[in-house]
Amino acid sequence: MTDAMGGKQLSELQIDALREAGNIGAGNAAIALSQMVNKKVGLSTPKASLIRLTNVPELVGGPESPVAGVYLNVSGDCSGSILLLLEEESAARLASLMVPSDLDVPEMTVVKRSALQETGSILSAAYLNALGQFTGLLFKPSVPGFAMDMAGAILDYVLVDLGASEDHVLVVETDFTVSGVKILGHLVLFPDMGTLSIILERLGVPFD
């Protein structure tokens, strides 16, 4: 990943530190989700990894697979973006938990879309808050944008919005279980290059 990191390479120690920060963020996001749906939320051990941006669609079944995406810009001490990706079925299950009266309506209603958008926003904020406390940095999320479409199309928009300077991203893959209902979600943090340096410095594992 040499060229992606502006000529820098991440050490094992740095990747571990980023994983740990990601895990804490995901844990906080799970607590937020539990409070939202007022149900017990189980959380599998989140997987955190740095992967090539072009490979992100593979996490949710390839560039053409239908997904729900909630996208926020991040400003403050750091800049970047955060994206919650839910596979179509997980999105539908999560929406049904939020809008129970719509249980029998198979398609995504406006209300359900709105509920998912809000969920994405709250999960992202919880994640960023945890990351902020862990690093002592301020992360300010924007209002969320929402789309249900091909994973590749959503990713390509994010890639362009980032100014295309990075091609590796920090992915935290989380597997939530809400009252026995399985919901697979992916929170993807896209730190700008400068931001990644700042975060790593705060985690005590700076670039040399």
Added chain:
Amino acid sequence: MTEMLNVGVAELKVSDNSDILASFGLGSCVAVAIYDPKKKIGGLAHVMLPESRGKDHPKVPGKFADTAIPNLVDRLARIGARPKCLKCKIVGGAQMFEIPGSRNKYAGLTCGPASHIGARNVDAVKMALEKLKIPIVGEETGGNHGRTVKFDSCTGDVEVSSIHFGKHTL
């Protein structure tokens, strides 16, 4: 032998072998299909950003509209296409999200909906084509949905498919 070749983000590929050139899940990127119908030679570029801003990007000419199109035309000519007979079809340039107050570093904007990068990509592609006097004979751009493009480099047919609007041919 006919093959399906994947043209990823910022890539460009040419074929004189009746291959299908495909780009999956285009959002604000633009797929530019240029072909010489009589010679049955065609190429596809998966353009990501409008302009290289004078920077020399020999490694990824497919990334920017203003470098991708001349490069694609050049490569088509090298395998026998006649520059004066070229035709073009363009697909993509959607606006996937609307976020008020979104920053877009590339556009240098601090406000406004992510600077409508899709529309700017389409404009930049059209300008580059105009410069080389290549007519656009088919277009499906804009909107807020993703698209997959399959370009038949032999016939010039471009199949566009999307989740919300099905499949059709340009």
